[in-house]
Amino acid sequence: MASTNDLKNGLVLNLDGQLWSVVNFQHVKPGKGGAFVRTTLKNVLSGKVVDKTFNAGVKVDTANVDRREMTYLYNDGTDYVFMDPDTYDQVGVAASVVGDAADYMLENSQVVVARHDDNPLYVELPASVELDIQHTDPGVQGDRSTGGTKPATLETGAEIQVPLFLNTGDKVKVDPRDGRYLGRVSTK
Template sequence: YKRQPGKGGAFVRTKLKNVVSGKVVDRTYNAGAKIDIENVDRRDFTYLYNDGESFVFMDATDYDQINVPATVVGDAANFLLENQQVTIALNNGNPLYIDLPASVVLEITYTEPGLQGDRSSAGTKAATVETGYEIQVPLFLETGTKVKVDTRTGDYLGRVN
């Protein structure tokens, strides 16, 4: 927003977001300052596979494939299954980051045998889901159970029938 104090020239206070790191900073500029703005294009993609070096996604509109380095995918890899829908932010065709849905459904591929009848929320145990990621789940869940997982925190949100 533009301010015109009693003395001196007008200035502009603004919030800027770093598109790569996501960090937001406050900046003040003189009213006449020229600023270059980068465009960030957000598009929907479908996850296809991991070729060992990068993750391969297909653009939902034109079926073009892009390779996204593992460093850009980051923790999102813990929740990616084949055919998973994601939004990828691009700058001049370069992937900046991946936005996952708020939660995903994953199957437990391994966990210690459950204690039948133990429905208390007090205890949790480790469970490995089909992406290889490990989460904490209630004691009564068994291998093969489909669970809903929060993609921001990795928290167990409930069972899926």
């Protein structure tokens, strides 16, 4: 149990049997009436975002979420298998829990697996990942004036939009949260 005065970004609350992560909070003390805390909460499982207001000083139930860095090993067809580098324990995580992160994970890549009561909640990738372009059509000479983009298939099978000057075999930096191209990686 914690007080609403103890809220901070990233704290996970257990409200009505569901886990909610605090995305944003603001302590408000109006000139008239009691103080309150306005929060933006994100459901850990579904990703739904809601605004909720608490009276100041009210007790809220916090959840103990274990965020552990793990190594992605392989996909066995039904689950994605991760290994704890400290204990060498292997954990199978369902594809529904991994979600879109699977599009940007390579074998032996480091990810964060969040668990509550030994149940995996979500898989968190780094802010950017470096992947090779498996296939993209060559840019046409006349297309360069607008700085347009073209589709490219990455080595994981994900498809993103890249600038026209990139070719098959180039290594690119991608934001795994939204699949946005961030830049080309130098091979030197």
